[in-house]
Amino acid sequence: MAPDLECVDLVKKFGDTTAVDNVSFSVPPGSFFSILGPSGCGKTTIMRMIAGFLDPTSGDIRIKGNSVLNTPPNKRPVNMVFQHLALFPMMTIAENIGYGLRRKKMPQAQIARKVDEALDRIGLPGIGRRKVNELSGGQKQRVAIARCMVLEPDVLLLDEPLGALDLKLREHMKVELKALQAAFDTTFVYITHDQSEALVMSDQIAVMNAGRFEQVGNGQDLYYRPDTPFVAGFIGDANRWTGRIERAEGKALQLRTSTGLAIRATATDALAEGDIAELFVRPEAIRLAGNSGDLGDFENRLQGTVTSILFNGAASRVLVQDEAGETLEVTLPQSGEFSSLQRGDRVHIGWGAAQASCFKGAA
Amino acid sequence: MRAQARIGFILLLMPLILWLGLLIIIPHIDMFLISIRERISFGVYETSLTHYQKALTEPLYLRTFWRTAVMSVLATVITLLIAFPVAYYIAKMARGRLQQVLFLLCLIPFYVSELVRTFGWMILLRETGIISHLLQWAGLADQPVEMLYNDAAMMVGLVYTSMLFMVVPLVTTLESLDDSVVEAGYDLGGTGLSVLREIIIPHAMPGIVSGCIVVFMLSLGNYLTPTMLGGKDSLWFTEMIYNQFIVRSNWELGAAFGFMLLVLSSVIVWGMLRLTGRTLQETLG
Missing domain, CATH: 3.40.50.300 (P-loop containing nucleotide triphosphate hydrolases)
Structure with a gap:
């Protein structure tokens, strides 16, 4: 037809x-x-x-x-x-x-x-x-x-x-x-x-x-x-970093941002070691946890401090600052588990390499 | 406090009341009283309708009366036909600076007095005028052509004088027409003509009606243009009023004429509103 x-x-x-x-x-x-x-x-x-x-x-x-x-x-x-x-x-x-x-x-x-x-x-x-x-x-x-x-x-x-x-x-x-x-x-x-x-x-x-x-x-x-x-960047929200590829094994990558944070990610474009790349991680792809054991087998695990809570009903977020000084937006689950979360609390966050998309960046 | 506000309100209203009272209502009452009195002898007057009777039975008066009405309607229609495309172009097609310049061009002739403007037409149209010379030079005429002192020349003058008063209300209403409404008209299968008839004209109707009323009244009450450009046969009703008042010193008949003109314009404006199904309130906004 x-x-x-x-x-x-x-x-x-x-x-x-x-x-x-x-x-x-x-x-x-x-x-x-x-x-x-x-x-x-x-x-x-x-x-x-x-x-x-x-x-x-x-x-x-x-x-x-x-x-x-x-x-x-x-x-x-x-x-x-x-x-x-x-x-x-x-x-x-x-x-x-x-x-x-x-x-x-x-x-x-x-x-x-x-x-x-x-x-x-x-x-x-x-x-x-x-x-x-x-x-x-x-x-x-x-x-x-x-x-x-x-x-x-x-x-x-x-x-x-x-x-x-x-x-x-x-x-x-x-x-x-x-x-x-x-x-x-x-x-x-x-x-x-x-x-x-x-x-x-x-x-x-x-x-x-x-x-x-x-x-x-x-x-x-x-x-x-x-x-x-x-x-x-346009569809949905995303945490966005620019960095250099440290290791590349097929689709699996490791990228280091300018502040020194190492992130495991998945390549969308063809990327080789040493390339500049852009990395996107959605706030809803990041899991928030009280201890590192809850993060299971996520490839990326970080510890950080809550710097602010952006309450917006179902779409509430928290801003978490890790040790390297990077601020990440993380979706706040509304299951009650984190209802007492406050500014300054220590939290663990983690996400899978498959949830982190990596694109070739402007050199 | 209340009393103060009341005094303020009355003071604000005063210019309007004075204007209406001193310049419109009182003179008209006086005019009416003059028009219904008959001079019997020196200083002795009687109430009678003899002047109206005279105005309505004398063929010259009656003929001039109707001619003035018909010619004014015709001038209004011609002005509308010419002004509509002009206004549409200014409002919808011209953009930015061009729009302002075109609008200004419509306004510029009104910087000079009506007398000078009308005289401009005489320079163009008279026997020894520019157009006559051009025609002879081009070999299209073998002797001087006189284009003044006829109905056509008078009509040209009337339309020219009234143009701005038609263009301004039309531009204002057409500007408020959303372009996408016109596009929707085409998109749904309309042709240029049907979009004009069903969308553009109904939208512009308030502007058309108010423009027509103003132009009609201006033409009906015009004195200068018919006198200067019109011929012997192009007698205008205002000229007759002038003659009665000034030349013949027959104020009674002149006042009766004046009242007939007032009734005529009221009836035609009312008819125009009825015809287009609008009320005066809607038209004046």
Whole structure:
């Protein structure tokens, strides 16, 4: 089966700056594909090219196997949910949803039926006669999606549509969007700078930086097996060191940081003794223990002092300073075991070499 | 404390009350009283509607009255048609400095007085004017062409004078239109025309209505442009009012004309609001 959306060697230059640099990807039918990256990385440029508001400098965009480069935006089988939704304020909800159908010259009665169906689908029956500004943020969100979905596009583009919502609603809409995608069974291409949105909803995520795709994979791939230092640093949090490789035996490495801390790690790139490398260890991969016996057979074991406790509910952390003076962020387990932990307490910490990813650093 | 606040409020309101009272309400009451009196003999007056009767039966008066109304509506429509693309370009297409410069260019003609501006058109359009010379030089005309003193020249003058008052409200409302709303219109299958009709114009409606009201009133009450650029047949209603008051010293008839003009503009503005389904309150924001 042909992929719903395929971008081949897509390049977009604005004057001297290259916003999108040779990006290729394909999105299989019915899947939820996210492009995740910091602001200014070129993700919106890709989306606008797919929607047809920008012409690529070179490369091709294919939808269901057909190039759409010469198709204007109003003829492309893709629709877009805009960042601020862009509902038409001068129309009612029903007129908003029916707008695209009216453009297709569909008979009035059929439009009315389809609009009602769409409103049922998004769980807001009977609001058709209301004005846009009478709806809440979450309801507007759903109307914006319904407005596109009545047109049965091959691909639905979503440009950070949750950005304007408050945290609680955003969490709720994440689940809802995923459910809507399953209900409509349409390919979603979702753009965001919020990793948790991408990780929760997506089948496939492309991490983008400075106009290029750093890595494409599912959430687990990106989180557990980052390909590049950027991905390791961008997805989730990480303790980060730069150091020199002391020993290399195949994938197993030992790295010494500038403060003299020796860490056993696993190579992701090809690394040899003497290379400069960057090392990432996630706070949640580090175990906190009262005595060194509890650390089992972890390759890395350290002793240190708690310098501060960063309480944040389930995501609480402690900062631990080891003897060499390095400060590490360690996830604080909420099992009650460490509820009496205080600043200045002595703790043991440890992590496996497999949890420490090592990348070739800038020499 | 309360009493002080009350005095402050009244003092703040005073300029408005004085302005309305002294310059608008009292003169209009007086005008109305003048318009309904008939001079019987020296110093002896009687109340009657004879002047209104005269104004409504005399063909020249009536014809001028309707002509002024129709021409003003036409001038408003032409101004809107020209100003809309200009305003759209300034508000949505021009960026940064260019936007400011273009806006300023619309404003600059208003630095000189209306008389001088209108005279500019006379320099261009008259028999010995620039355009006439150019046409002869290019061989398109074999004798001097007179382009002044007709309805077209007057219309040009009216539209030119009113342009800014249409462009400003349009630019303001169009600027508040989110670009992504227009893009969404295209994205969902709209063509340029349907996006204009269903999205841009409904959004710009408050600006269109307020611009039209201002331009219509300015055209209706314009005296200088029709007098200078219009021909013998382009008599404007304001010229007739002037004539009655100043030339003929017939204040009674002049006042009646003035009141007819007031009623006419009120009715047309009301009709315009009704037609577009807006209230005066919405339009004025």
